Amino acid sequence: MLNLPxxxxxxxxxxxxxxxxxxxxxxxxxxxxGWRGPARRARDRARRDATRHSSD
Structure with a gap:
């Protein structure tokens, strides 16, 4: 008999x-x-990173 989880x-x-x-x-x-995007100097690029991650 197999012991399967x-x-x-x-x-x-x-x-x-x-x-x-x-x-x-x-x-x-x-x-x-737990995901973290790259550090950006432009806040709008950081917001775009967050939006892209949410939609994936």
């Missing part, structure tokens, strides 16, 4: 909640899933 139901995927934080003259997009 019990199947667990998949938890529903949580929505990605992104934010932009500032560190000196840099803006960084962050997500609740």
């Amino acid at each position: 019990a199947e667990r139901p998949h938890a529903p995927a949580l929505p990605h909640r992104t934010s932009v934080t500032e560190n000196g003259s840099f803006a960084i997009a962050n997500c609740t899933c």
Whole structure:
């Protein structure tokens, strides 16, 4: 008899909640899933990074 692990139901995927934080003259997009975007000097580029991540 094989001892297979019990199947667990998949938890529903949580929505990605992104934010932009500032560190000196840099803006960084962050997500609740642990993702972090590159440091950007332009806040609008950091916001675009966050939007792209949320829509993926």
